[in-house]
Amino acid sequence: MRRAALATGAVVVLGWPWAVPRYFVFLASLIVVNSIVAIGLNLLSGYTNQLSFGHAGFLAIGAYTGALLTIHVPALPVPAALLAAGLVTAAVGLVLGIPCLRLEGLYLAMATLAFGFVVVEAILNLDWITRGNDGLRVPAAHLGPIALATDTARYYLTVAVAALLVLAALNIARTRTGRALLAVRESEIAAQASGVHLAAYKTLAFVLSAFYTGVAGGLFALVVGFLSPDSFDVFLSVDFVAMIIVGGLGSVPGSVLGAAVVTTLNDSLAGFQNYRPLIFGAILIVSMLFMPGGIASALRKLAVAGAAGPPRTGPPTASL
Amino acid sequence: MMIRAALLLVLALIPPALPASAQPPGVSDKEILIGGSNSFSGPLAFTGEQITKFGVDLYFKVVNDAGGIHGRTIRTIFYDDGYRPQDAVANTKKLVEQDKIFAVIIPQGSPPVMATLAYLEENKVPLLFPYQSSPETRRKRYVFQGMTVSDRSSKMMIDYLAGQRKLKKFAALYQDDEYGKSFLTAFEKDLGRFGLKLVAAESVKRGVTDVSAQIAKLHAAKPEVTFLVLVPGPGAQALIERQKIGWTDTLMVSTGPLTDERYLALAGDAAEGVEGLSLWPDPLLSDLAGVKRYREHMQKYFPKNGPNRYSIAGYFAAMLFTEGAKRAGRNLTRESLIAALESIKGYESGILPPLTIDADHETQKRGLWVRVEKGRFKPLTDWLKSE
Numbered sequence: 001m002r003r004a005a006l007a008t009g010a011v012v013v014l015g016w017p018w019a020v021p022r023y024f025v026f027l028a029s030l031i032v033v034n035s036i037v038a039i040g041l042n043l044l045s046g047y048t049n050q051l052s053f054g055h056a057g058f059l060a061i062g063a064y065t066g067a068l069l070t071i072h073v074p075a076l077p078v079p080a081a082l083l084a085a086g087l088v089t090a091a092v093g094l095v096l097g098i099p100c101l102r103l104e105g106l107y108l109a110m111a112t113l114a115f116g117f118v119v120v121e122a123i124l125n126l127d128w129i130t131r132g133n134d135g136l137r138v139p140a141a142h143l144g145p146i147a148l149a150t151d152t153a154r155y156y157l158t159v160a161v162a163a164l165l166v167l168a169a170l171n172i173a174r175t176r177t178g179r180a181l182l183a184v185r186e187s188e189i190a191a192q193a194s195g196v197h198l199a200a201y202k203t204l205a206f207v208l209s210a211f212y213t214g215v216a217g218g219l220f221a222l223v224v225g226f227l228s229p230d231s232f233d234v235f236l237s238v239d240f241v242a243m244i245i246v247g248g249l250g251s252v253p254g255s256v257l258g259a260a261v262v263t264t265l266n267d268s269l270a271g272f273q274n275y276r277p278l279i280f281g282a283i284l285i286v287s288m289l290f291m292p293g294g295i296a297s298a299l300r301k302l303a304v305a306g307a308a309g310p311p312r313t314g315p316p317t318a319s320l
Numbered sequence: 321m322m323i324r325a326a327l328l329l330v331l332a333l334i335p336p337a338l339p340a341s342a343q344p345p346g347v348s349d350k351e352i353l354i355g356g357s358n359s360f361s362g363p364l365a366f367t368g369e370q371i372t373k374f375g376v377d378l379y380f381k382v383v384n385d386a387g388g389i390h391g392r393t394i395r396t397i398f399y400d401d402g403y404r405p406q407d408a409v410a411n412t413k414k415l416v417e418q419d420k421i422f423a424v425i426i427p428q429g430s431p432p433v434m435a436t437l438a439y440l441e442e443n444k445v446p447l448l449f450p451y452q453s454s455p456e457t458r459r460k461r462y463v464f465q466g467m468t469v470s471d472r473s474s475k476m477m478i479d480y481l482a483g484q485r486k487l488k489k490f491a492a493l494y495q496d497d498e499y500g501k502s503f504l505t506a507f508e509k510d511l512g513r514f515g516l517k518l519v520a521a522e523s524v525k526r527g528v529t530d531v532s533a534q535i536a537k538l539h540a541a542k543p544e545v546t547f548l549v550l551v552p553g554p555g556a557q558a559l560i561e562r563q564k565i566g567w568t569d570t571l572m573v574s575t576g577p578l579t580d581e582r583y584l585a586l587a588g589d590a591a592e593g594v595e596g597l598s599l600w601p602d603p604l605l606s607d608l609a610g611v612k613r614y615r616e617h618m619q620k621y622f623p624k625n626g627p628n629r630y631s632i633a634g635y636f637a638a639m640l641f642t643e644g645a646k647r648a649g650r651n652l653t654r655e656s657l658i659a660a661l662e663s664i665k666g667y668e669s670g671i672l673p674p675l676t677i678d679a680d681h682e683t684q685k686r687g688l689w690v691r692v693e694k695g696r697f698k699p700l701t702d703w704l705k706s707e
Contacts, residue, residue, distance in 0.1 A: 023417040030410065124497070124526075133497035133526075134454075135405065135434050224406045226435035231405050233362075270399035270411050273360035274369060 013159060017152040025151045029223045031263045032158040033216050038243040038255035039169050040212025045241075046250030047181040048205040050100070054112030056236035057119035058210050062089045062217020063227050064123065064130055067138045070221070078141045078148065078222075082161060085218030086211045093210025097203040116237050120229045135228035138221045148222065158219050165212060169252050172208075181205055185250070239266070246287055248294025257295045344653045346422025352389065352645065352652065354448075355397035355419065356427040357411035357436070362402035367630045368428050371451060372398045374618070374625050375634015376425060381621050383642055390650045394642075397421065401432050408432030409439065416445055423448050423657065426466060426637040430454045430498060437463070446654055449637040449683060453577060454502060458680050462654075464661055466637060468599050468684045470499070472706035473576045474506030476687050477597050480704055481545055481573070482514040491520040491543035491570075493534055493558055495550050500524075503549040503575060519543050529553050535561040538570075545571045550578055556586030563590040571595060576687055580629050584695060595700070597687040601671065602697055603627040610670020636671055640683060643667060673703040 017025045037059060045051050066085035069076055096115055103111050123130045130136060140149040141157075148154050172178040180201050183191035192198050221227055239262055247258020265283060269276045291298040346353040359368035377396055384393045397419055399411035408427065415421045416439075423446040427433050430452040440447045441462050449466030450457060453473070457465045481487045492507060494500030504521060511517055520541035522534035531554055538546055539562075548555050555578050562572065574583065574596030581604075584591050601608050603615075604627050614635055615627050625631070640661075645652055647660035662681075666674040673686055685706045690697035 021417060023413050026413055027410065030406075121525075133431065133499075135431050137434075137438065220406070224409050224435070225438070226405050226409065226431075228405050228431040228435070230403055230431045233404065235402070236404070266407070267410055267414070270357075270401070270407070270414075271397065273373075273398060273400045274365065276400045276402075277361050 017155055022151055025155050026223070027263070027267060029151065029155045029158045029219075030267075031260045032155075032162045033219045033223055034240075034243060034259035034263050035256040036162050036165055036216035036219070037213050037240050038247060038259040039165060039252055040209045040216065041240050042244045042247075042250060042252070042255045043169065043172070043181075043212065044205050044209035045244060046185070047178075048184045048202055050202065050205065051105075051109050051241065052112040052209070053109050053234070053237045053241060054096075054115035054119075055209075055213050055240045056232040056234065057112075057116040058089050058093065058213035059217040059220060059236070060119050060123060060227075060229075060232040061092055062086065062214030063221040063231075064136070064217075065089065065214070066218025067136055067221040067227055068129065070138060070141050071136075074139070074142065078143050078157060079161075081141065082215050082218040086215040089214025089217065090207045090211035093207045093214075094203065096210075097206030100206065101199050101202055113234065113237070116232070116234055120232055123229045123232075133229060135226055138225050138227065141222050154223050158223065161215060161219060165215065166252060166256070169212075177201070177204065242284055244294075246284065246291075246294055248296030251294065251296035254294050254296030257299075261295065344422060345416075345420035347392070347652050350392060352392050352394045353397065353419065353421050354394065354423045354425050354641070355399070355415045355421045356424045357399050357401040357408040357415070357432060358426070358428050359403050359432075360398070360400035362404070364403055364428060367451075368400075370625075370628055370630035371426055371428060371634035371637075372396070374622055375631040375636075376638045377634075378617055378621055378631065379635045379638035379642070382617050383638075389642060389645045390652070392652075396425070403429055403432060405431045405435035409435050412436040412439065416440075416443060421445075422652075423641070423654065425449065425641060426451050426634055428452065433457070444654060446657060448641055451633060454498060458682060460681065461658070463681060464677065465680075465682045466633070466684060468576055468687060468706070469682065470502040470575075471506040471509075472682075472685055473597055473599075473687060474503055474510050475706045476704040477547070477573065477575070478507065478510035478514070480689055480701070482511065482516060487544045487571070488516060489519050489542065489544040490516065490547065491522075491538050491541055491545070492518055492547040492549060493522050493524060493531065493538060494547070495554070496523040496525050499577070500549045503547070507547065524550060524554050529557050531558050532561050534558075535565065535567070539565065539567045543570055545573055548572060548574045548578055550574075552578065552580065552583040552586055555583045556591070559587040559590040559594060573597075579690065579697065584692065584697070589695075591692045591695070593692060595689065595691045596697070597704075598690045598697055598699075599684065599687050600629045600632055601688070601699075603629050603632045605696065608670055613670065632671065636669065639669055639671075640664075640675075 016028055037055060041055050062085040065088045066081050069081040069084055100108055100111055124132050140147045148157055180196045183196050184201050188198055243258035243262045244255055246261055248254025265280060269279055272279055358372050359365050380394045401407035401411050424440060425448045428451040433450045433452050441460060444462055447463045449464055451466050453467050453470045455469040455471050457463045490511060492504060494504050507518060520538050522537055524531055524534060535558060548558055555574060559572060572594045576597045576599040579596040579598045601611050614632055618625060618627055644657050644661040647663060648656040661677055664677045666676055668674055677683060686703040688699050688703050689701040691700050
């Protein structure tokens with residue numbers, strides 16, 4: 001059953017550009033990019049209970065790094081540019097993660113919120129390289145001799161990168177690091193008592209999260225083709241938080257579903273003009289009321305009810 | 321088995337090939353469909369709503385009620401981008417590829433417009449009258465610029481002040497972004513023609529309203545003219561601060577995008593005697609025939625919405641589209657629309673001076689000089705030239 005579902009999923013994902021109008025290929029690329037951010041944010045929030053309202057800032061760093069490399073080093077293959085985008089962003093995540101260790105809950109949210117604004121200001125002030133508010137046009141990236149100039153090419157690039165990152169995220173939970181992170185989430189005191197170095201693992205979560213978001217940023221630059229500080233406002237960070245809450249905290253499939261729902265909603269509500277934020281907010285509230293554990297846990301409950309087996313217990317992360 | 325089912329599902333989703341049609345996207349026997357991405361949320365939400373619903377749509381209601389253009393009515397679709405470039409890209413792609421619009425009309429803001437420029441050109445979709453002031457849209461085949469661009473505004477301002485009024489010491493308070501900087505560069509260049517330089521220039525970060533330090537520094541430089549290249553909030557604050565410190569021996573001058581009623585209302589009596597370049601006649605008081613008609617139409621279709629320069633900008637954009645589509649005739653295509661717009665010479669709108677569209681594809685090149693008297697902009701000059 002599970003294998004069949006996976007096979008269907010793979011066929012749909014790979015066949016998508018041939019089955020749907022061009023616009024939905026672009027939209028799907030955006031969903032995939034947002035999924036990577038949501039997984040990254042979930043590594044931080046779902047695993048170690050640290051909520052960030054500054055992920056638009058990480059996305060911006062990755063996006064500008066990737067874009068500037070594509071512009072100034074056109075010979076660089078895309079994977080290298082994306083890796084660089086991830087590493088630069090991870091380095092920033094490390095620098096931000098260390099002071100944030102002392103902060104929790106609301107204070108951490110405020111610090112990360114401020115980080116988002118700082119990044120936008122930095123982009124504005126580094127206008128000799130970022131072109132500030134004029135915005136940066138991102139040319140087509142190259143993979144060997146092939147220019148990724150079409151929506152379909154860019155879609156397959158995002159899917160390939162996302163597949164790697166999803167696999168990695170799914171497997172983190174099975175590693176020593178992943179277990180340590182989960183232990184931190186369940187109880188910091190208990191984790192510490194069991195010999196988990198709290199500061200090191202919390203910082204690691206920040207770095208991992210930033211890396212994912214940075215890679216997503218590099219893809220974002222290629223998919224959208226234009227960057228400006230206005231792309232990375234605070235509402236984008238809030239959208240990312242909404243994705244993991246709607247999808248399910250601590251769940252990789254949930255992150256992907258959440259990203260798909262929020263991105264599609266944002267897109268399909270654009271026609272409601274001034275009512276867009278209102279309708280968007282209302283849908284979020286309703287979905288949180290009726291699916292408190294997110295889509296992932298709601299689906300799990302449905303599956304359990306359908307199989308009429310004994311209800312599974314334990315935290316919703318059991319399927320990670 | 322499951323895989324085959326999945327393949328069948330995918331195949332079922334493939335749309336059947338559509339019969340080729342002679343008419344371009346967005347044009348049917350009965351209808352012309354145009355649209356755009358605009359701000360309905362975010363920092364420019366008010367402007368966006370006025371431009372589209374109360375401007376573009378207002379004029380098209382009038383046209384449709386009178387029978388449309390060559391038997392076709394006009395329908396519009398507008399999507400919200402909240403001033404985010406990526407949302408503008410998504411909306412524009414959706415409009416072009418899904419909704420199949422004929423042309424994009426009056427999208428707002430430099431970043432969202434710049435983000436879609438290359439895509440629209442590539443797909444040969446006309447981008448009509450974008451509401452932004454960067455000159456980057458100039459001389460592009462599929463683009464017809466709307467708002468007067470910054471280098472033209474600067475030329476009119478300097479020619480008038482340094483040329484006609486023989487003023488010599490200029491300073492500027494500008495917003496620290498592409499809007500402010502493009503004006504600053506243009507001011508320096510135009511002052512250079514008169515052998516002059518800016519004696520001081522102070523910047524204001526976007527979103528900041530406290531400008532007291534900058535005003536104190538500018539005061540110390542003793543300029544005869546102080547340009548305000550700002551948005552309404554800080555623009556009004558600059559006037560209030562100037563009044564507070566009793567700085568009277570400078571002429572404060574607002575740029576085209578700033579010279580609007582909101583800036584006036586925020587500044588209150590501190591705005592008295594301030595001058596500026598206005599890109600539109602007074603939407604409330606002007607007795608130009610076209611502006612009067614605009615007010616009558618607004619009163620008829622949207623009696624609760626007051627006239628303002630954003631809705632008149634949208635109204636004017638729709639008027640210009642209508643003129644182009646009429647000239648293109650019943651056989652309307654994207655190419656015939658472009659040829660028709662390029663053929664517009666000395667067009668009388670009753671709102672702006674006679675309009676001629678040249679190879680630069682700019683539809684607004686003139687402004688008039690105004691001074692604030694008793695809380696209104698009073699014209700001091702006829703339409704100035706920027707050629």
